[in-house]
Amino acid sequence: xxxxxGPTRERIRAxxxxxxxxxxxxxxxxxxxxxxxxxxxxxxxxxxxxxxEIIADLQARGLQEFGIAIRRAGKSRRAKALAYRxxxxxxxxxxxxxxxxxxxxxxxxxxxxxxxxxxxxEITGKDHEHARAVWALMHGxxxxxxxxxxPKDADLDLTWKRAVAMI
Amino acid sequence: xxxxxGPTRERIRAxxxxxxxxxxxxxxxxxxxxxxxxxxxxxxxxxxxxxxEIIADLQARGLQEFGIAIRRAGKSRRAKALAYRxxxxxxxxxxxxxxxxxxxxxxxxxxxxxxxxxxxxEITGKDHEHARAVWALMHGxxxxxxxxxxPKDADLDLTWKRAVAMI
DNA sequence: ACTTCAGGCTAACACTGTTAGCGAAGGAGA
DNA sequence: TCTCCTTCGCTAACAGTGTTAGCCTGAAGT
Numbered sequence: 001x002x003x004x005x006g007p008t009r010e011r012i013r014a015x016x017x018x019x020x021x022x023x024x025x026x027x028x029x030x031x032x033x034x035x036x037x038x039x040x041x042x043x044x045x046x047x048x049x050x051x052x053e054i055i056a057d058l059q060a061r062g063l064q065e066f067g068i069a070i071r072r073a074g075k076s077r078r079a080k081a082l083a084y085r086x087x088x089x090x091x092x093x094x095x096x097x098x099x100x101x102x103x104x105x106x107x108x109x110x111x112x113x114x115x116x117x118x119x120x121x122e123i124t125g126k127d128h129e130h131a132r133a134v135w136a137l138m139h140g141x142x143x144x145x146x147x148x149x150x151p152k153d154a155d156l157d158l159t160w161k162r163a164v165a166m167i
Numbered sequence: 168x169x170x171x172x173g174p175t176r177e178r179i180r181a182x183x184x185x186x187x188x189x190x191x192x193x194x195x196x197x198x199x200x201x202x203x204x205x206x207x208x209x210x211x212x213x214x215x216x217x218x219x220e221i222i223a224d225l226q227a228r229g230l231q232e233f234g235i236a237i238r239r240a241g242k243s244r245r246a247k248a249l250a251y252r253x254x255x256x257x258x259x260x261x262x263x264x265x266x267x268x269x270x271x272x273x274x275x276x277x278x279x280x281x282x283x284x285x286x287x288x289e290i291t292g293k294d295h296e297h298a299r300a301v302w303a304l305m306h307g308x309x310x311x312x313x314x315x316x317x318p319k320d321a322d323l324d325l326t327w328k329r330a331v332a333m334i
Numbered sequence: 335a336c337t338t339c340a341g342g343c344t345a346a347c348a349c350t351g352t353t354a355g356c357g358a359a360g361g362a363g364a
Numbered sequence: 365t366c367t368c369c370t371t372c373g374c375t376a377a378c379a380g381t382g383t384t385a386g387c388c389t390g391a392a393g394t
Binding site: 008040042043046 | 371372
Binding site for chain 4: 335338343351356360
């Protein structure tokens with residue numbers, strides 16, 4: 001029987017977190033992960049079900065840490081918005097894994113996604129439709145910035161200032 | 168010598184366009200592409216350099232068709248915004264290939280990316296910073312919608328109405 | 335008729351996630 | 365202590381990915 005909750009499993013989770021942050025989503029392969037733990041890739045499957053379990057775990061950690069960062073930020077909409085950008089740029093791979101591949105809803109703790117969504121709604125203080133637009137605005141800015149879609153000489157600080165003013 | 172501009176190359180381009188729209192980015196493999204042309208995968212390399220050439224070609228077509236759709240829309244900001252959403256939802260895979268993987272700038276026609284960027288700036292009629300925020304807003308809305316991040320019961324028509332009002 | 339070459343082909347390589355099955359180490363019970 | 369069973373490593377392998385090397389055939393040019 002596979003050990004799905006032992007100390008090795010915890011080490012796998014920790015190593016995958018490091019690997020993601022260092023090498024990005026594309027660098028997160030089962031063999032690279034196994035190398036880091038000085039075991040062979042197939043041995044990972046004695047402790048976890050499949051790669052999606054690792055993905056889901058990282059998505060959950062991403063959502064959680066993101067939520068904490070937003071909560072910690074100052075109360076003003078401006079502070080929250082800058083915290084959004086700041087966290088995403090500081091953790092681009094963690095941000096990527098939560099937004100640019102399908103969210104494995106069945107395998108992350110219930111309520112986690114809603115918790116983050118509600119957090120954004122609280123920030124705006126208005127209705128859900130407005131909150132979604134604000135969320136989309138911040139997500140779009142970060143996504144385009146990380147993807148390098150804005151020209152190098154773009155003044156993104158100023159762009160964010162304008163964006164916050166639009167809210 | 169490889170034939171890099173013959174009729175077969177044109178057929179490869181056409182087939183890759185179909186394949187992308189039918190099966191999505193994940194379904195666009197060299198072997199699947201070759202199957203559609205009734206040849207074997209390695210034979211593709213007699214006509215093209217590598218897969219990135221196909222990706223770049225599709226990104227260029229995406230940008231071009233997107234630009235046309237936006238230009239054709241009514242002059243109002245609202246009409247333009249709805250055209251943005253409409254085109255992206257009607258061509259999700261083409262939209263995806265232009266925004267969710269790195270844009271192969273060195274391999275798409277010069278000026279194409281700037282053309283689309285300028286188009287968005289024209290829509291807002293304001294400065295670049297404002298235009299970028301508007302672009303991010305629309306991109307974010309579409310990206311989150313395609314990724315299924317909004318709840319099923321979300322009224323996205325209304326969300327877009329609010330978003331347009333924010334512009 | 336001879337040569338050249340475009341454009342197919344198969345075999346293979348390095349990579350991906352994953353499964354089957356083997357073997358050694360350690361603990362539990364007689 | 366002997367035996368048994370579980371845990372947890374391992375290698376070999378499979379199907380998939382993009383890609384390269386090298387072979388062969390048919391057609392076109394001189």
